[in-house]
Amino acid sequence: xxxxxxxxxxxxxxxxxxxxxxxxEVVTAKDGEEAVAKFKESSPSITIMDIKMPKMDGFDAxxxxxxxNPEAKIILISAYTIDEKKLLNAxxxxxxxxxxxxxxxxxxxxxxxxxx
Amino acid sequence: MKISxxxxxxxxxxxxxxxxSSFVILNINIQEMKTSEISKNFALSSIIxxxxxKFVKKRIDDFSQISQTQEVQxxxxxxxxxxxxxxxxxxxxxxxxxxxxxFKYTPFIERTNNIDLSNELKEIxxxxxxxxxxxxxxxxxxxxxxxxxxxxxxxxxxxxxxxEEWWQDTKKDGLYIDKPVYNQNLDSYIIPIGxxxxxDTGNFIGVLRVSLNLEDILKDLKDNSEIISNENKDVYLLDxxxxxxxxxxxxxxxxxxxxxxxxxxxxxxSFDIVEDEMTQFVTYSTSTGYREFSGFGWILVIEQDELSxxxxxxxxxxxxxxxxxxxxxAAVIIGIIITYLISKPLNKITEIASHLSKxxxxxxxxxxxxxxxxxxxxxxxxxxHNIQQLIEAEKDLAESKAKVKNxxxxxxxxxxxxxxxxxxxxxxxxxxxxxxxxxxxxxVNPQFQxxxxxxxxxxxSRMTHQxxxxxxxxxxxxxxxxxHSLLEIIDFSIKxxxxxxxxxxxxxxxxxxxxCDREKIEIxxxxxxxxxxxxxxxxxxxxxxSFSEDLSNKFVEIQNDGEEIPDENLKxxxxxxxxxxxxxxxxxxxxxxxxxxxxxxxxKVQNKPTRFxxxxxxxxxx
Numbered sequence: 001x002x003x004x005x006x007x008x009x010x011x012x013x014x015x016x017x018x019x020x021x022x023x024x025e026v027v028t029a030k031d032g033e034e035a036v037a038k039f040k041e042s043s044p045s046i047t048i049m050d051i052k053m054p055k056m057d058g059f060d061a062x063x064x065x066x067x068x069n070p071e072a073k074i075i076l077i078s079a080y081t082i083d084e085k086k087l088l089n090a091x092x093x094x095x096x097x098x099x100x101x102x103x104x105x106x107x108x109x110x111x112x113x114x115x116x
Numbered sequence: 117m118k119i120s121x122x123x124x125x126x127x128x129x130x131x132x133x134x135x136x137s138s139f140v141i142l143n144i145n146i147q148e149m150k151t152s153e154i155s156k157n158f159a160l161s162s163i164i165x166x167x168x169x170k171f172v173k174k175r176i177d178d179f180s181q182i183s184q185t186q187e188v189q190x191x192x193x194x195x196x197x198x199x200x201x202x203x204x205x206x207x208x209x210x211x212x213x214x215x216x217x218x219f220k221y222t223p224f225i226e227r228t229n230n231i232d233l234s235n236e237l238k239e240i241x242x243x244x245x246x247x248x249x250x251x252x253x254x255x256x257x258x259x260x261x262x263x264x265x266x267x268x269x270x271x272x273x274x275x276x277x278x279x280e281e282w283w284q285d286t287k288k289d290g291l292y293i294d295k296p297v298y299n300q301n302l303d304s305y306i307i308p309i310g311x312x313x314x315x316d317t318g319n320f321i322g323v324l325r326v327s328l329n330l331e332d333i334l335k336d337l338k339d340n341s342e343i344i345s346n347e348n349k350d351v352y353l354l355d356x357x358x359x360x361x362x363x364x365x366x367x368x369x370x371x372x373x374x375x376x377x378x379x380x381x382x383x384x385x386s387f388d389i390v391e392d393e394m395t396q397f398v399t400y401s402t403s404t405g406y407r408e409f410s411g412f413g414w415i416l417v418i419e420q421d422e423l424s425x426x427x428x429x430x431x432x433x434x435x436x437x438x439x440x441x442x443x444x445x446a447a448v449i450i451g452i453i454i455t456y457l458i459s460k461p462l463n464k465i466t467e468i469a470s471h472l473s474k475x476x477x478x479x480x481x482x483x484x485x486x487x488x489x490x491x492x493x494x495x496x497x498x499x500x501h502n503i504q505q506l507i508e509a510e511k512d513l514a515e516s517k518a519k520v521k522n523x524x525x526x527x528x529x530x531x532x533x534x535x536x537x538x539x540x541x542x543x544x545x546x547x548x549x550x551x552x553x554x555x556x557x558x559x560v561n562p563q564f565q566x567x568x569x570x571x572x573x574x575x576x577s578r579m580t581h582q583x584x585x586x587x588x589x590x591x592x593x594x595x596x597x598x599x600h601s602l603l604e605i606i607d608f609s610i611k612x613x614x615x616x617x618x619x620x621x622x623x624x625x626x627x628x629x630x631x632c633d634r635e636k637i638e639i640x641x642x643x644x645x646x647x648x649x650x651x652x653x654x655x656x657x658x659x660x661x662s663f664s665e666d667l668s669n670k671f672v673e674i675q676n677d678g679e680e681i682p683d684e685n686l687k688x689x690x691x692x693x694x695x696x697x698x699x700x701x702x703x704x705x706x707x708x709x710x711x712x713x714x715x716x717x718x719x720k721v722q723n724k725p726t727r728f729x730x731x732x733x734x735x736x737x738x
Binding site (some may be wrong): 008010011013014015017018021052079101102103104105106 | 344537539540542543544545546547548549551552555563564567568571574575
């Protein structure tokens, strides 16, 4: 099961459709808080999450999820600006990967295939 | 031209005019003085000669009275009677005269001579001498009607007088005045006078002979002429033949002929004589007698030098020249002083002005002791102060402009990065969509089109919207103002938006006209309505647009029943890049505010109900 988190509804919807089309089970969330809730609820095998989000950003959600499950597999997507300190911190807690927007869906697909 | 020259020339000209006019007035005065001096001399000469006549008349009157005394009358009467009884009067007189001359024997005289009367005459002489303290009378005797000496007061006299010219003239005319004669006894000149003696009925009964001392006659004249001589006047007394009887100038002239006698005509007059280039004014008056006394024809002449008249005047002329020279000198000095006093502050003012013109506003202004200059200095001070204030204001304005520009640049910088970020999401959508299309190349799954294409459209329109927002914010284009129907603008704005079905928009039924740039105002309403739609979100809600106006303003209100704006956001809502929405650029309301303010309008936001109010002042209308 994949948890996909993005505040952009279009991007979220499109990616969810694509992943479902590839045969994966997909759970979506629109912000960090919802993501953490869904993470607790469904314990996804991998989480793909945008960094810039309202209410709780990707990094904070990442740290919360890691607290819940230190083994959690999480990939972060960044658009432009990145808090380097948070990124280093995240890497130290075994962040699987960081993808830059706009990304090739193939890249995303390969990463998922690699870890799931 | 320097002010100093002007002042000096001005003063000098003034003085020159003053001096010339003074000289002209002085010359007029000189003529006046001459005329007045001559008339004064006229008056003097006639008064003096009249006094002389009066004096002589008085003396003659005295002796006339003596001749009328009873003693004289009686003695003459007796003597005449005695003579009338003689058969040969002429023979008797000749014999007596011969005896007297040859032998100095005068038995007859002693007989005929009245001792008492002679003594009486002697007393009269003594009396005069006592009264006047000098010899008034030199000779005094009386003859009877036949010329025989009857009484002798003083002097030596022939017995017979009828053979003398004066005796005959006296008998004929009643009065005889002779020319002055030198008398050795007195060592002075005398004037012999003959008086006819008549009885009560006017018959000729004898002759009184008296010789008056000239000194006595001239005594008053001399006193006067001494006073006159102080005024540089020469006084001459001439007898009727032009002989000088008296001169206050030179006693040696006595009995000389007066040199200008031929110029004297008539009773009074005046003439000028030129001697050694010096003009003398001569005035004269002839004795015309006093009362019944017909005068003795003497002439009083007063001579006066023109120079002596002008003596005082020439002093004045000399002083005037000196005063003029001194005044011109003083004028130059005063001019220089005034110039110095004026030009110094003027230079100072020029210096101040040049300092100010160079922008040195801190230059210290010293006080001037002249109020006029102080006024100029004060106005300089005010001007400096005002300029300083103006500069300060300009500086502030420039600073605030720079600040605004700076803020704008910062905003644009932030905007760029925000734009870069915000464009990446729609780009990611498009990119993923393309992958999806590739994946479903043969269109195996029709669901793909439904999922992908609307999202691509949405992504492109989001990008367009974001780019437009930025462009609208960055570009400030000039307004193209015209009168427009506001309702039309709002309708158009609504049509250009995709209104969700859960939102209802109410527009006013009554239109108003506004003077505005239509395209810009459309952007304003599109943004405001879009904002309302977004705040309503997915719940159903209403947007109510209404118009109102008061005396000076028109108002447009856009009200919605969506989510309230938190109070802390109310203040920042119009700031650029301020947004609470993930899809917003944070520029929409900022653009609205810019456009509204560019029109001279204003915009504000209020809660309960949530509404934006645009205020359109009526004086901004065409």
